[in-house]
Amino acid sequence: MSILIVGSVGLDTVETPFDKVEDALGGSATYLSLAASYFTGPINFVGVVGEDFSKDFIKLFEDHNVDLEGLQIVEGGKTFRWSGKYHYDLNNRDTLSTELNVFENFDPQLPERYKKSSHVVLGNIQPELQLKVLDQLENPKFVVCDTMNLWIEKTKEKLLEVLKRVDVLIINDSEARLLTKEPNLIKAAAIIRDMGPKFLIIKKGEHGALLFGDDTVFSAPAYPMENIYDPTGAGDSFAGGFAGYIHKTSDFSFDNMKRAVIYGSTMASFCVEKFSTQGLEELSPLLIHSRFLEFRELSKFEDDE
Amino acid sequence: MSILIVGSVGLDTVETPFDKVEDALGGSATYLSLAASYFTGPINFVGVVGEDFSKDFIKLFEDHNVDLEGLQIVEGGKTFRWSGKYHYDLNNRDTLSTELNVFENFDPQLPERYKKSSHVVLGNIQPELQLKVLDQLENPKFVVCDTMNLWIEKTKEKLLEVLKRVDVLIINDSEARLLTKEPNLIKAAAIIRDMGPKFLIIKKGEHGALLFGDDTVFSAPAYPMENIYDPTGAGDSFAGGFAGYIHKTSDFSFDNMKRAVIYGSTMASFCVEKFSTQGLEELSPLLIHSRFLEFRELSKFEDDE
Numbered sequence: 001m002s003i004l005i006v007g008s009v010g011l012d013t014v015e016t017p018f019d020k021v022e023d024a025l026g027g028s029a030t031y032l033s034l035a036a037s038y039f040t041g042p043i044n045f046v047g048v049v050g051e052d053f054s055k056d057f058i059k060l061f062e063d064h065n066v067d068l069e070g071l072q073i074v075e076g077g078k079t080f081r082w083s084g085k086y087h088y089d090l091n092n093r094d095t096l097s098t099e100l101n102v103f104e105n106f107d108p109q110l111p112e113r114y115k116k117s118s119h120v121v122l123g124n125i126q127p128e129l130q131l132k133v134l135d136q137l138e139n140p141k142f143v144v145c146d147t148m149n150l151w152i153e154k155t156k157e158k159l160l161e162v163l164k165r166v167d168v169l170i171i172n173d174s175e176a177r178l179l180t181k182e183p184n185l186i187k188a189a190a191i192i193r194d195m196g197p198k199f200l201i202i203k204k205g206e207h208g209a210l211l212f213g214d215d216t217v218f219s220a221p222a223y224p225m226e227n228i229y230d231p232t233g234a235g236d237s238f239a240g241g242f243a244g245y246i247h248k249t250s251d252f253s254f255d256n257m258k259r260a261v262i263y264g265s266t267m268a269s270f271c272v273e274k275f276s277t278q279g280l281e282e283l284s285p286l287l288i289h290s291r292f293l294e295f296r297e298l299s300k301f302e303d304d305e
Numbered sequence: 306m307s308i309l310i311v312g313s314v315g316l317d318t319v320e321t322p323f324d325k326v327e328d329a330l331g332g333s334a335t336y337l338s339l340a341a342s343y344f345t346g347p348i349n350f351v352g353v354v355g356e357d358f359s360k361d362f363i364k365l366f367e368d369h370n371v372d373l374e375g376l377q378i379v380e381g382g383k384t385f386r387w388s389g390k391y392h393y394d395l396n397n398r399d400t401l402s403t404e405l406n407v408f409e410n411f412d413p414q415l416p417e418r419y420k421k422s423s424h425v426v427l428g429n430i431q432p433e434l435q436l437k438v439l440d441q442l443e444n445p446k447f448v449v450c451d452t453m454n455l456w457i458e459k460t461k462e463k464l465l466e467v468l469k470r471v472d473v474l475i476i477n478d479s480e481a482r483l484l485t486k487e488p489n490l491i492k493a494a495a496i497i498r499d500m501g502p503k504f505l506i507i508k509k510g511e512h513g514a515l516l517f518g519d520d521t522v523f524s525a526p527a528y529p530m531e532n533i534y535d536p537t538g539a540g541d542s543f544a545g546g547f548a549g550y551i552h553k554t555s556d557f558s559f560d561n562m563k564r565a566v567i568y569g570s571t572m573a574s575f576c577v578e579k580f581s582t583q584g585l586e587e588l589s590p591l592l593i594h595s596r597f598l599e600f601r602e603l604s605k606f607e608d609d610e
Contacts, residue, residue: 089488183394185511186529206490207512219526219603224491258606298524299604301563
């Protein structure tokens with residue numbers, strides 16, 4: 001009953017209206033693992049970096065009970081780099097540069113003992129690589145998948161193959177509309193669930209998230225944030241918190257999925273309060289549960305009869 | 306302890322991707338009153354129409370316990386007309402034509418017995434007219450106000466005068482941003498509450514609504530709607546349901562405001578299910594409460610400790 005996380009590991013240079021960081025730790029697998037680590041561990045981790053990847057980052061992973069047997073360190077290689085700039089309203093960003101480097105030839109190889117992982121999070125990487133990971137697993141019980149507009153536009157066929165094999169797809173509202181060509185999110189959700197995923201989570205940024213199951217919907221509020229310092233990694237932190245909580249509880253009921261969505265939202269809210277991964281580095285179960293309860297207060301109301 | 310509603314009454318010609326209606330009953334005071342009528346009554350109604358206003362519409366108001374002493378019927382005048390077309394995604398619309406007609410010289414005059422109204426809903430009309438209504442009231446206890454981008458852009462000074470005198474302002478997210486020049490809604494809410502309103506409701510369409518009070522926020526989900534036939538009047542139905550419920554309960558606590566927001570959302574959801582006012586014409590307390598409970602189910606989750 002272990003959890004496997006696969007995705008990108010990178011060095012991010014990020015500018016927001018508030019500050020700028022260079023070569024900070026980033027990548028989908030990074031945020032996913034750090035967020036999940038507060039609920040469960042050790043985490044079987046699959047990714048690739050170059051020789052330039054800092055020992056401090058390795059130590060950060062180790063401190064969070066992330067098992068690095070599956071981390072490929074390419075000799076003489078350079079780590080994946082991304083650079084972006086957020087606009088004034090923080091809802092939109094421009095990618096300034098992308099250097100794939102060692103990520104270009106990434107071929108996810110699962111160490112033998114990872115193949116028995118029961119829970120899997122397929123971070124946002126090419127659908128073809130997500131399929132390669134699925135093919136190496138013996139009998140995954142619960143597969144969570146993230147993706148992005150790029151793969152919906154460029155490699156839709158491969159993505160549809162992935163979707164047939166996942167339990168939960170997590171995407172944002174514009175991606176849901178892009179994937180289905182349907183502007184109404186409720187209809188889009190039904191179409192996507194017909195593509196395979198038993199559950200679908202649509203993230204709506206400052207408007208919270210929707211969880212769809214059989215004939216049922218759950219609407220999660222967004223945490224009211226006055227100060228978002230760096231939105232990078234929010235979606236991955238959400239998915240990591242969600243998957244980590246499900247792995248910890250091993251309860252696949254809709255009621256428990258709701259809680260997992262709130263824990264996901266909780267981790268995303270911590271993530272964006274600081275630059276890079278800093279918001280996820282020094283949390284505690286108490287802090288996390290206390291914010292979970294704030295989410296409850298935020299959306300709770302009583303019947304009047 | 307009576308409730309007064311003032312706003313526009315008009316004839317709407319509306320086209321959506323699904324259908325088209327001509328000269329259907331519309332106007333902010335119309336939707337406000339019909340929605341409020343399921344919670345309380347009689348409703349003191351102030352508005353203006355022309356001689357062409359159908360007797361059937363008069364009867365509809367009377368059937369909903371709307372007191373029409375304050376409805377001015379201008380001899381030889383023509384009723385206000387609006388015509389609009391909704392886009393494919395129903396979130397945006399184009400105004401095709403506006404004929405102010407008798408509304409151009411509307412001078413809201415409160416019949417003597419209306420002046421003692423304790424609860425007031427200032428529907429979306431020029432701030433100057435909203436002030437005229439406030440000036441005629443003896444001692445209003447609870448004033449709810451709606452407005453729109455037009456007045457924020459054209460008559461902001463007058464609007465700010467109104468805001469100093471209202472208890473609850475109800476606007477949508479783009480209007481909140483326009484009014485404050487602040488993209489972050491949580492910050493915008495604080496700025497608006499400093500302008501006067503003790504409570505602020507920000508409607509976010511398909512994303513629900515936020516209620517702000519002293520150091521507290523409530524996030525209301527949106528009802529998951531697959532088929533929105535006509536969004537016209539949704540905002541007014543929300544405000545009518547909200548104000549009607551507060552008037553019925555006479556409870557100004559934040560907990561009760563939360564319920565009122567859900568009843569407002571409930572009325573808005575019924576409104577958009579049919580064309581024009583049809584969705585508000587034949588409801589029942591049982592139907593309304595049953596949808597209220599659906600909202601509860603939609604956003605409820607339990608703690609895990």
